[in-house]
Amino acid sequence: MSTRNEQTQGHGRKGRDPLLLNKIAGGILSAGLVFWVATHISMFFTNHEAPKKPVIAIAGAGAAKTAAGGVPSIDGLIAKADVKKGMSFVQQQCSACHTLTKGGANGVGPNLYGVIGAPMFAKAGYAFSAAAKKKAKGNWTYQKLNEWLVDPQTYVPGTHMSYTGIKNDAVRADAIAYLRTLSPSPVPLPKPGPGGAKPSPAAASGSGAPSIKALYAKAVIAKGQSFFQQQCSACHTVTKGGANGVGPNLYGVASAPMFAKSGFAFSGAVKKIAKGNWTPHALNEWLYAPMKDAPGTHMAYPGIKNDQVRADVIAYLNSQSASPAKLP
Ligand code: HEC
Ligand code: HEC
Known part of the structure; x- marks a missing residue:
């Protein structure tokens, strides 16, 4: 707040009635700023809640193909x-x-x-x-x-x-x-067969992500990169030695110990599921639905539901390393 006021005072000095203009300009400026910040924050979160068309478009043909059958x-x-x-x-x-x-x-x-x-x-x-x-x-x-x-x-x-x-x-x-x-003769309820969802999401480990092993062969690192820049880079740097931000720096993460980046304060929720090093399988589970994989995680991101896009992003993360692993 104080820096903002100093700025407005700077502008106000040019006016005929500096004191009055100060107050008006300060008021308008702060109100504008608050509004701008508020709308941008809310846009940021809505964007994550409902990835807009361009995100789907990046997935290309993969989006339509994996739509069916990709939902547990x-x-x-x-x-x-x-x-x-x-x-x-x-x-x-x-x-x-x-x-x-x-x-x-x-x-x-x-x-x-x-x-x-x-x-x-x-x-x-x-x-x-x-x-x-x-x-x-x-x-x-x-x-x-x-x-x-x-x-x-x-x-x-x-x-x-x-x-x-x-x-x-x-x-x-x-x-x-x-x-x-809503029917005179409701169809029978489904039987919770072996492929059915786990009864309690909290008790289940993993997020229920479909396997994407077959999709790595078709993964496009450049697509993963542009998706990452749109959806992840607000919270993560990925360059070597990049700073931790809202989330940890991700250089080399694909084979690093899980949730252990030095200098970053991970939530208790993820420390509980940390086990050995990241593998493509573990990244698949995590990125499909972080908040389900580790309920209570600080990564406020709903996950990447499109299988091919998830494969692209994992392939990209894997490439950001001194010694990329061999993907399945
Ligand atoms: C903003 C308006 C809107 C809302 C809100 C909405 N729908 Fe729809 N829904 C539509 C439209 C429009 C269609 C037709 C889709 C098309 O033609 O592409 C549709 C189609 C459907 C169908 C297919 C119906 C059929 O006869 O095959 C189902 C089922 C459905 N909606 C369920 C829901 C449920 C459940 C919700 C709430 C969770 C919901 N919708 C919320 C507008 C809406
Ligand atoms: C709103 C901020 C935010 C966004 C957006 C976000 N993350 Fe995260 N991410 C976090 C936070 C915070 C953590 C640490 C989780 C914790 O401590 O609970 C994390 C953790 C991670 C980890 C584990 C890192 C490690 O060192 O083990 C990976 C991998 C990851 N995120 C990848 C991604 C990818 C890929 C995307 C985009 C698809 C993404 N994140 C989007 C905030 C975010």
């Missing part, structure tokens, strides 16, 4: 979801665009009564986007809804549903379990 099943969570919580969530987040009652009108989005088990993107009387129609194949299943609702824009690039998605697995399960009840 939450069948286990749906089977024991809280329908009431799902109802209040859907009423808050979805009902601006969707009616839920039998025979309800289509609005910004189609009426959702009986959607589970119904043909995808085919509600009578509703004009779906070409993007959605292209993706439509058979009926809505639990897994398809799971993939759609976690990130509609990734599942159907170009969809008209402008909603960032429900990132929390348990909340998504609650919402889907509620949608299931």
Whole structure:
């Protein structure tokens, strides 16, 4: 604050009434600064919450290809979801665009009564986007809804549903379990088969990231680099000897001891999961969903959900080292 006032005093000296102008200019300047900082901070966080199109575009063809099947099943969570919580969530987040009652009108989005088990993107009387129609194949299943609702824009690039998605697995399960009840004969709940989600995210170790071993062969280090610059460099330097910032310097991290960079104060949460050195597998788990891999981590970043982009970024991190490891 004091430096800002000194600056405004400097400008004020030129005015006819320095004292008055000082106050006005100071007031406007501080208000402007506070506003600027506030909007930029909020933009910063929203950007991370919902990576915008360019990020997807960097992924190129990979984005569309890995969209399906890249989302871990939450069948286990749906089977024991809280329908009431799902109802209040859907009423808050979805009902601006969707009616839920039998025979309800289509609005910004189609009426959702009986959607589970119904043909995808085919509600009578509703004009779906070409993007959605292209993706439509058979009926809505639990897994398809799971993939759609976690990130509609990734599942159907170009969809008209402008909603960032429900990132929390348990909340998504609650919402889907509620949608299931909107039917005279709800389809049977999924069985939490062996591939189902782990019952308790806190108890599970790892973030449930799909394996990306096959994708390293196609990884493009330059793409990883530009993604890193957009999404990571606000908190991390990656050059040799670079300073620690909000996060630790990442030079050589791909094979370094986990969460042990000297001079950086790691959270208790990550120290608990630190075990040996970073491997591509451990980086894959971490970067898919840091806050799930180590609940309570200070890395406030939702993770890289696109498998190929994750592979690109890991390949890039691996290259930032005196002796890059051989990737799988
Ligand atoms: C800002 C408006 C908006 C919000 C909010 C929204 N949707 Fe949608 N939704 C749409 C639109 C528009 C479509 C049609 C997509 C297209 O044509 O690309 C759609 C399509 C759907 C479909 C496919 C329906 C069918 O008949 O195949 C489902 C399921 C769905 N939304 C569920 C939800 C749920 C659950 C939520 C809340 C978590 C939600 N939507 C929030 C606008 C919205
Ligand atoms: C908002 C700031 C922020 C962003 C954005 C961010 N990180 Fe981090 N990162 C951190 C913090 C803080 C830690 C330390 C975690 C802790 O102590 O809980 C960390 C830790 C790490 C580690 C472990 C480092 C070590 O020495 O073991 C890696 C690897 C990493 N981040 C990679 C990335 C990548 C790649 C991206 C972009 C895709 C990214 N981070 C985005 C803040 C951030």
